[in-house]
Amino acid sequence: MIIAVASGKGGTGKTTVSVNMARVYGSRVQILDCDVEEPNSHLFLKGTLLEREVSSIPVPMVDESRCNACGKCGGFCQYHAIVSLGTTTLVFPELCHGCGGCAKVCPAGAIREEGRRIGVIETLETDNVTLIQGRLDVGVALAPPLIRSVKSRLQGGLPAILDAPPGTSCPVIAAIRGSDLVALVTEPTPFGLHDLKLAVDMVKELGIPFGVVINRVGIGDDRVHMFCGERKIPVLLEIPDDRRIAEAYSRGELVVDALPEYRSRFATLLWNIKEFWSNGRGVNNVRDEN
Amino acid sequence: MSGTKIKELVVVSGKGGTGKTSLTASFAVLAGHAVIADCDVDAADLHLILVPQVRYRHEFKSGHEAVIRVENCLGCGECMKNCRFDAVRTSGDGTGVPVFSIDPVSCEGCGVCVCFCPAHAIDFPERVCGEWMVSETRCGSMVHARLGVAAENSGKLVSTVRREARRIAEEHGNGLIIVDGPPGIGCPVISSVTGASLVLAVTEPTVSGEHDLERLIALTRHFSVPTAVCVNKWDINPGMTEVIERKALEAGARVVGRIRYDSAVTAAQLRELAVVETEAPSAGDIRHVWEKLKGKENC
Amino acid sequence: MKIAFTTSGETLDSPLDGRFGRAQRFLVYDLEKDYYEVVDNRRSVNAAQGAGIQAAETVVRTGVGGIVTGHCGPKAFRALCAAGITIYSCGEPTVASALEAFKAGRLQAMDSADVEGHWV
Numbered sequence: 001m002i003i004a005v006a007s008g009k010g011g012t013g014k015t016t017v018s019v020n021m022a023r024v025y026g027s028r029v030q031i032l033d034c035d036v037e038e039p040n041s042h043l044f045l046k047g048t049l050l051e052r053e054v055s056s057i058p059v060p061m062v063d064e065s066r067c068n069a070c071g072k073c074g075g076f077c078q079y080h081a082i083v084s085l086g087t088t089t090l091v092f093p094e095l096c097h098g099c100g101g102c103a104k105v106c107p108a109g110a111i112r113e114e115g116r117r118i119g120v121i122e123t124l125e126t127d128n129v130t131l132i133q134g135r136l137d138v139g140v141a142l143a144p145p146l147i148r149s150v151k152s153r154l155q156g157g158l159p160a161i162l163d164a165p166p167g168t169s170c171p172v173i174a175a176i177r178g179s180d181l182v183a184l185v186t187e188p189t190p191f192g193l194h195d196l197k198l199a200v201d202m203v204k205e206l207g208i209p210f211g212v213v214i215n216r217v218g219i220g221d222d223r224v225h226m227f228c229g230e231r232k233i234p235v236l237l238e239i240p241d242d243r244r245i246a247e248a249y250s251r252g253e254l255v256v257d258a259l260p261e262y263r264s265r266f267a268t269l270l271w272n273i274k275e276f277w278s279n280g281r282g283v284n285n286v287r288d289e290n
Numbered sequence: 291m292s293g294t295k296i297k298e299l300v301v302v303s304g305k306g307g308t309g310k311t312s313l314t315a316s317f318a319v320l321a322g323h324a325v326i327a328d329c330d331v332d333a334a335d336l337h338l339i340l341v342p343q344v345r346y347r348h349e350f351k352s353g354h355e356a357v358i359r360v361e362n363c364l365g366c367g368e369c370m371k372n373c374r375f376d377a378v379r380t381s382g383d384g385t386g387v388p389v390f391s392i393d394p395v396s397c398e399g400c401g402v403c404v405c406f407c408p409a410h411a412i413d414f415p416e417r418v419c420g421e422w423m424v425s426e427t428r429c430g431s432m433v434h435a436r437l438g439v440a441a442e443n444s445g446k447l448v449s450t451v452r453r454e455a456r457r458i459a460e461e462h463g464n465g466l467i468i469v470d471g472p473p474g475i476g477c478p479v480i481s482s483v484t485g486a487s488l489v490l491a492v493t494e495p496t497v498s499g500e501h502d503l504e505r506l507i508a509l510t511r512h513f514s515v516p517t518a519v520c521v522n523k524w525d526i527n528p529g530m531t532e533v534i535e536r537k538a539l540e541a542g543a544r545v546v547g548r549i550r551y552d553s554a555v556t557a558a559q560l561r562e563l564a565v566v567e568t569e570a571p572s573a574g575d576i577r578h579v580w581e582k583l584k585g586k587e588n589c
Numbered sequence: 590m591k592i593a594f595t596t597s598g599e600t601l602d603s604p605l606d607g608r609f610g611r612a613q614r615f616l617v618y619d620l621e622k623d624y625y626e627v628v629d630n631r632r633s634v635n636a637a638q639g640a641g642i643q644a645a646e647t648v649v650r651t652g653v654g655g656i657v658t659g660h661c662g663p664k665a666f667r668a669l670c671a672a673g674i675t676i677y678s679c680g681e682p683t684v685a686s687a688l689e690a691f692k693a694g695r696l697q698a699m700d701s702a703d704v705e706g707h708w709v
Contacts, residue, residue, distance in 0.1 A: 010307045079638060090668060198439065
């Protein structure tokens with residue numbers, strides 16, 4: 001089973017939810033950190049590095065001896081990554097999406113592809129958790145190719161938690177598509193509600209079942225709760241606004257380690273998710289009674 | 291070149307949720323007559339505080355998408371073989387000729403399938419990805435945008451918003467543009483910081499904040515943009531605050547102040563007010579940061 | 590020889606545009622025949638990325654030997670050099686004054702890009 005953890009707004013607690021869920025999973029679990037621009041899971045799940053692999057995308061290489069600067073490659077490319085000017089053909093690899101079209105259209109067979117590094121994929125292990133994370137090289141613009149690479153490392157047969165980047169655009173889609181369920185993390189504030197609505201639209205577009213985790217309950221109002229109620233969206237977990245959580249987080253500590261009383265909450269979250277997924281019906285909304 | 295030199299302050303964070311947008315709203319109020327650009331186009335929130343009155347809307351088109359004309363499709367599957375982005379879907383009951391379609395969410399608009407379809411059965415229209423708006427707020431003109439759900443976020447919409455803000459600033463004789471930037475360090479952030487007068491990185495005193503700030507400063511250095519740093523909610527972890535400020539200085543950034551953790555920030559948000567428009571304890575910290583920014587920015 | 594000037598307008602009195610890639614137009618001046626034509630650069634302005642490259646392609650097609658602008662980014666610079674076009678940096682306010690400066694030999698050819706690339 002693949003559980004994706006996403007949110008519209010950044011900073012709502014995706015990573016907190018992902019890593020703490022992984023810690024209380026009870027059996028072996030893998031966590032894929034797809035927030036390749038700013039991967040943070042490793043700061044909380046400090047593991048031993050098993051493998052580091054350089055990730056690359058195919059970009060064109062022009063054989064000058066065969067190229068006659070006819071310009072067909074440049075005419076084809078949607079991204080201005082290759083262009084014929086005067087008597088030479090130039091490649092701008094940083095703009096290339098790796099579609100392979102220029103090599104296909106070249107009438108002189110002058111283009112072959114070679115890998116251009118975009119980042120690294122690291123596999124770490126700690127206790128019951130295998131962490132696979134992508135880290136985009138600074139200055140590289142495109143995240144989706146690396147995100148797809150991270151996902152290709154998914155070990156079949158092992159349950160997976162996927163920490164997605166914030167937002168609703170193409171990197172997030174690349175991360176969460178194919179998941180069995182999405183947990184959308186939000187906060188009970190106007191920004192949180194606004195961005196949650198965008199995230200709900202996105203997940204519905206992808207047709208994946210989803211529920212909501214409300215973090216820092218108490219800092220704002222109950223419009224997020226009301227929204228979930230109106231739309232019959234299950235609230236899978238509530239985390240109260242607790243300064244001690246913020247402080248533990250700031251130190252890179254797992255909430256369930258620093259504050260063991262929270263273990264049962266994250267265990268409940270997992271239980272709710274499994275219930276929701278196997279029964280295909282909403283769970284009883286979890287309300288913070290304290 | 292004609293025109294006065296317009297200064298552009300871009301507020302970014304690397305990590306999301308550090309308080310960048312709340313702070314930008316306060317800066318807009320303190321500046322009084324700046325042109326405001328909300329470049330956090332994927333999850334724009336600034337309008338929830340500044341409450342813009344929209345004057346103009348413009349459709350935003352970027353790139354293309356492939357669309358198969360089912361009636362001309364031979365079912366040969368050539369498109370699926372050629373697509374590098376797993377965007378070709380097939381349906382059908384397993385008997386007879388399969389039906390192919392392109393998933394618009396996965397399609398990257400590269401044009402390979404269009405070019406190599408033996409039946410020329412694939413159209414390649416321009417893609418409408420969202421819209422951008424020019425509005426008026428109590429703090430001045432605002433340019434903002436809405437990116438369509440699951441849209442490609444190449445940075446072009448960010449560029450469009452910035453360009454429009456600059457055009458308005460030139461037209462009205464404004465000397466300052468304040469930009470609410472996106473999170474991360476990818477395309478959209480690159481588009482928002484290149485050519486800026488000053489980038490303010492808002493971070494938080496956590497291991498995540500420290501880690502992400504390092505990558506963000508590496509990015510702004512890569513693009514030679516002057517960078518200032520401010521730690522928000524600093525009292526959650528004073529030790530970490532000091533570590534971050536020291537590292538920022540070592541990396542060549544300037545430290546422009548600290549803002550305390552303040553529950554009144556959400557209270558202000560609920561009232562659709564910037565923090566500096568209330569009596570919140572952190573308002574004074576924000577004013578102090580603003581003064582330091584003004585001094586350093588040649589603003 | 591023909592020289593192109595980046596501009597937002599359509600006459601010699603129009604302002605010289607400080608940018609190359611996203612300039613609205615190129616005013617192409619024929620020094621021998623003493624007349625000019627204006628070439629639209631909207632394709633570049635609208636490009637999601639690689640505006641400088643697209644602009645370079647547009648300029649190359651006009652057959653100019655040099656381009657006069659305010660600043661030039663690294664991709665555009667590389668593209669123009671590959672095509673054998675000299676890039677001149679100029680702070681003059683209008684195309685006319687830039688043309689004057691060029692004729693008087695006051696303009697410096699750029700030997701490298703002078704601004705960072707944008708995705709703008």
